[in-house]
Amino acid sequence: MEYLKSFLQKEKSHFNRLDRQAQKLLGSITLYYFIGPIFGIFIDAFIWRQSHDPILVSFYNIILFIGIPIGFYLNGLLLRKYTPNILQFVGLFVGGLVVAILIFLPKLSYTSVMIYGLIDGIAGGLYWANRNLLTLKTTTSENRIYFSGIESIINTYSKILIPVLIGWFLILGTKTHLYSTIQGYKVIGVIMMFVICMAGFVMMTLRIKHASYQQLLLKTVSENWKKFRLLQIVLGFMQGITSVLPTLMVLILLGKEDTLGTIQSLSSILTAIVVYFLAKRLKVQHRVRLLEISFVLGLIGAVSFSIFYSGLGVLIFYAAQAIMQPFIWMATSSINYDLIDEDKNNETHYAYISDQELYLNGGRIAAITLFVIFIQLFSNETALRYTPLLFAFAQIFMQLLARSIDKKAS
Numbered sequence: 440m441e442y443l444k445s446f447l448q449k450e451k452s453h454f455n456r457l458d459r460q461a462q463k464l465l466g467s468i469t470l471y472y473f474i475g476p477i478f479g480i481f482i483d484a485f486i487w488r489q490s491h492d493p494i495l496v497s498f499y500n501i502i503l504f505i506g507i508p509i510g511f512y513l514n515g516l517l518l519r520k521y522t523p524n525i526l527q528f529v530g531l532f533v534g535g536l537v538v539a540i541l542i543f544l545p546k547l548s549y550t551s552v553m554i555y556g557l558i559d560g561i562a563g564g565l566y567w568a569n570r571n572l573l574t575l576k577t578t579t580s581e582n583r584i585y586f587s588g589i590e591s592i593i594n595t596y597s598k599i600l601i602p603v604l605i606g607w608f609l610i611l612g613t614k615t616h617l618y619s620t621i622q623g624y625k626v627i628g629v630i631m632m633f634v635i636c637m638a639g640f641v642m643m644t645l646r647i648k649h650a651s652y653q654q655l656l657l658k659t660v661s662e663n664w665k666k667f668r669l670l671q672i673v674l675g676f677m678q679g680i681t682s683v684l685p686t687l688m689v690l691i692l693l694g695k696e697d698t699l700g701t702i703q704s705l706s707s708i709l710t711a712i713v714v715y716f717l718a719k720r721l722k723v724q725h726r727v728r729l730l731e732i733s734f735v736l737g738l739i740g741a742v743s744f745s746i747f748y749s750g751l752g753v754l755i756f757y758a759a760q761a762i763m764q765p766f767i768w769m770a771t772s773s774i775n776y777d778l779i780d781e782d783k784n785n786e787t788h789y790a791y792i793s794d795q796e797l798y799l800n801g802g803r804i805a806a807i808t809l810f811v812i813f814i815q816l817f818s819n820e821t822a823l824r825y826t827p828l829l830f831a832f833a834q835i836f837m838q839l840l841a842r843s844i845d846k847k848a849s
Contacts, residue, residue, distance in 0.1 A: 457577075457585075458577050458578070460577045460647055461578055464570075464574065465586075468590060469597075471531065472598075473597055473634050474535070474601075475594070475598075476602045477605070477628075478563075480685070481624075482499075487687065487690050493687055493819055493823075496687065497811050498556075500679070500803075500807050501556075502560060503560040505560060505804060506560020508800050510568065511564045511568045514530075515568075515793055517565075518789065523572050527565070527569035527570055528638070530565025530567075531639070531642075532636075533561075537559045537562060539629070539632055542624045575776055576647050576648075578776070587773065588769060595710040596711055598703060599711060601704075602699070602700035603700045603703070606700020609700075610695055610697040655790055656794070657790045657791065663844050664794075670840040670841060670844070671799040672798050675801060675803040676802040676803070676806045677830050678803055679807045680807070680829065681764075684823065685760065688823065692749065702757055706757040706760065706761035709758055710761040726769075727842050729770040733766040734831070734835065739759050748824050756827065778844070779792070813825075
């Protein structure tokens with residue numbers, strides 16, 4: 440009992456080091472992560488269930504990633520009149536509403552997917568632009584690794600619980616003959632909107648000094664930022680592949696939404712264990728080492744899946760992904776915010792955030808487009824089986840770029 444008391448006091452002391460506004464931001468992020476899987480794996484699963492077309496799933500994600508940088512630029516204009524917490528809520532609400540409407544559509548087509556994907560992307564751009572901006576403004580270089588670590592832990596714990604609950608709820612209705620899977624999706628959509636309104640209430644309590652960002656595009660940048668642009672392209676390439684492939688792996692090789700949710704939850708347990716013990720111990724000088732570890736894990740996962748191309752391969756791939764993704768996030772986000780902080784002109788800070796998002800989504804679009812090309816040139820199986828290898832080896836370039844940035848920054 441004394442150990443538990445001491446443990447909780449130590450955790451509270453770590454958390455209290457954060458600014459009050461950063462604590463509130465983490466509160467809104469926590470609520471977002473309760474519904475995050477709906478925006479990610481389950482909307483892809485829904486499109487797959489309705490079409491059984493991997494190209495349509497990929498097309499939705501391509502349009503989504505085209506819309507995100509548009510949302511970032513639009514948000515820069517809106518920041519001249521509205522505060523970032525208001526715009527963050529608007530982006531989340533509109534994005535949730537679009538997903539809910541898509542779920543209620545009786546039939547999907549490339550036209551409907553394009554329209555809703557673009558609106559969802561623009562809304563996502565509003566949400567993430569302001570979330571990134573608020574993170575920049577409420578944290579410092581000294582506590583950003585800790586903030587990102589706690590954020591990763593919250594994300595991980597939500598991924599342990601939420602996907603398995605959603606997945607089994609969607610399939611339970613069919614097994615008990617109480618409701619169809621599609622009706623289950625509709626119920627999830629309504630619950631999602633309720634949680635979004637709760638998150639909006641927390642967002643409205645955020646208070647930071649508001650600035651009108653007149654400069655939305657960067658004119659001149661440092662050598663380090665040029666390298667970071669390349670790093671963002673590589674990171675986006677990796678994220679683009681993993682935004683589509685893991686869901687298709689499970690649905691094609693293993694089962695339905697209940698299996699998808701269970702595997703997502705089990706793999707997240709690994710992340711929770713690893714990240715929890717690392718978050719408080721990591722320092723700025725550990726950033727490159729985190730990327731080195733992630734490369735090894737990514738290679739193991741991709742090679743295993745390509746060799747086995749079975750349920751076992753999917754499980755190994757998911758396990759590797761679950762552990763390595765927080766490593767990449769903690770390392771690259773720390774580099775990102777530190778580079779922005781080097782420019783003492785606050786008027787340029789939002790331009791940096793928009794700039795990095797443009798290159799990030801360029802990499803995402805390139806990755807998914809390449810996957811679609813592989814499907815057209817070869818087959819669904821060949822594309823699904825070997826594309827993860829590109830993702831693994833892309834990490835080499837990200838690691839080299841991060842090392843070069845760290846050397847010049849020190």
